[in-house]
Amino acid sequence: MRRLIEKGLMFGNLIHVAAPALVERYNRALMHLTGKATALTDFHVDISGYSPEVGDELGDHLYLNPNGVNRQFILLTTEQKRAPLLNVKFSSSRSILRQFIEENEAQLFALTATDAVAGELVNSVLHVASPRQLFDIRRIRVEADTTKGTLEKADKLAGLVERFKTEDDAWFDDVLIAEMIGIASETGDVTRNPVRLKHTEFEQRNVWTAHFGGLYLFPDLDHPAVIAAGGRPEADLPVPYVFDLGQRRQIAKFFELNALVEPVVRARGPQAAGILQQKMDFIVLDTACDAGLDLSDLDRLDMRRLARTHAARLPAEYHGLADLRRWALGEGGWPRISSDDPAYFYTLRAAPGPDRDVVNMALAELTPLDARQLFICHKELFYRTYAGWPEAKRAYVADFLAREYQVDKAGARAELYGSEPDMSGEPPREDDLIDRVGPWGAVRRR
Known part of the structure; x- marks a missing residue:
């Protein structure tokens, strides 16, 4: 594999993390998400913040993707949107992360100027024990915040400001005013510069997954089917057809009928x-x-x-x-x-x-x-x-x-x-x- 790495064909376009401040932010986020930390002072990360070097150090290359279904991420810079996604478990994950970063680039740029943003691609399934459960993963919600809870505090401050504007005698509520001042010192003026992330929900439609030897799930077509790369699953699946790679004529017909x-x-x-x-x-x-x-x-x-x-x-x-x-x-x-x-x-x-x-x-x-x-x-x-x-x-x-x-x-x-x-x-x-x-x-x- 060394030849591929030297030619930029493997681990290409990863983000180099070497500045002490970025390493410290990464460790804060890593501890927040996993309870672990790295002793490395120089490593590379992909779009999700996963690092091959850190994976080697921890002896766990799924340290940000336990069970392979709810991928966690660490953003140190919005430039991570250009990086690849390694150890892919769902073909949709990179496009969701990239779209999330691009839709919220200004906000994330401001947040990552002083802290790391840690988050997770959340769905309703925590562990995939059967291929049938893969069909329950339809909506992906992106949950994210800084390690200091900036977004949570901004939401809380916005609620306090609304109370201050609408409640009688709020001008005389010293506790409310003190709490707003304290939170505003960390978040800034959320009335003029609201700190909020948009477009945090995504539909996962037809997708490839690495689970169960590799499955191509096509539930959202006129003629739905599954193509199994690692052998046909024994479990009953909610689609009329399941093909293995040897069923070439059936796969060709499936592609044709759906104009794929x-x-x-x-x-x-x-x-x-x-x-x-x-x-x-x-x-x-x-x-x-x-x-x-x-x-x-x-x-x-x-x-x-x-x-x-x-x-x-x-x-x-x-x-x-x-x-x-x-x-x-x-x-x-x-x-x-x-x-x-x-x-x-x-x-x-x-x-x-x-x-x-x-x-x-x-x-x-x-x-x-x-x-x-x-x-x-x-x-x-x-x-x-x-x-x-x-x-x-x-x-x-x-x-x-x-x-x-x-x-x-x-x-x-x-x-x-x-x-x-x-x-x-x-x-x-x-x-x-x-x-x-x-x-x-x-x-x-x-």
Whole structure:
């Protein structure tokens, strides 16, 4: 993993905490939330305030996420909104934290100027003993305050001010006036500068969770279902269909019926061909690794040579993508790739919409030979998979990602997966052949 860290592909964009004042605030918040403290004077934190170094020191990498269902957080700066979320248990957690910070940035900026903000993503479930309980986690409430209770005191002061304004003879209530003065010395004038956080409740709809070996929960669709990455749960679930990753035809039908996917390329041209070629290159790489070949200093010509030399070894995924690439270059007809074809899911990406990211996560799990998609869309799985690769493959993939993806993340994501999802609902779609008959003509839609 050291190679990934050195290239900024793991633990990248974490916030460095080294100033004694920030370390002291972090420890106050950590003690407030967990009853623990760190002796470290230099460490890094993610968007939630979790630190890999502190986790190592405490021997507990879930010290801010006990039971994995009510994630706690420590904010030292609003710049944490740019950091990743590590040890993810729900795919929605980072977006909720980021939206919370952005919606309350001015208030949080003021609060973190003098103290840490400690809080929790609260739901109605304290411990998940059964997969069925995951469906009870629908509304997430963000509870937060400084370690000195600034927000609680501000609310109390606002109530006292209201009493002072409305109660008879409040002007002569020395106890009330003294209490207001005492609290105001800590909170400031809440009548002119109200200290209040807004937008603290969020809906959790279709989501991935790491619990029970990995589950993709899609309860809020016209045709709801669950996709189980770690084997089908034995518990009865409140959705009509539960698929494991081996049920490719059923998963393809589910994606189609809910209009969750589209072809990764929708028009001919060199850009489309390039996207497909890179997917093919990763498949060649995997085949070459299995053959024990030297993969050092490979370029595109070397990849083409390897593909020719080992054509008989290349799996069906490669040949299906090659057919589509020939279409993209105008050298062949539009291929009919059915859900039984191993290349099928490699030719898809999530359709625009609020479920785009979780669908791309599922597609990454269904296309394990595409290391780039695995890294971009499902980092938790990428890191686990990377650890089991041969050294030559680890070196090539790390170098490729650092060279081709890391230098322009936004551009690469836009090229591969389109524009950012519209969280307000389904965006308008072009009325073209693909929209009318589905990606490969498998399902006709009116």
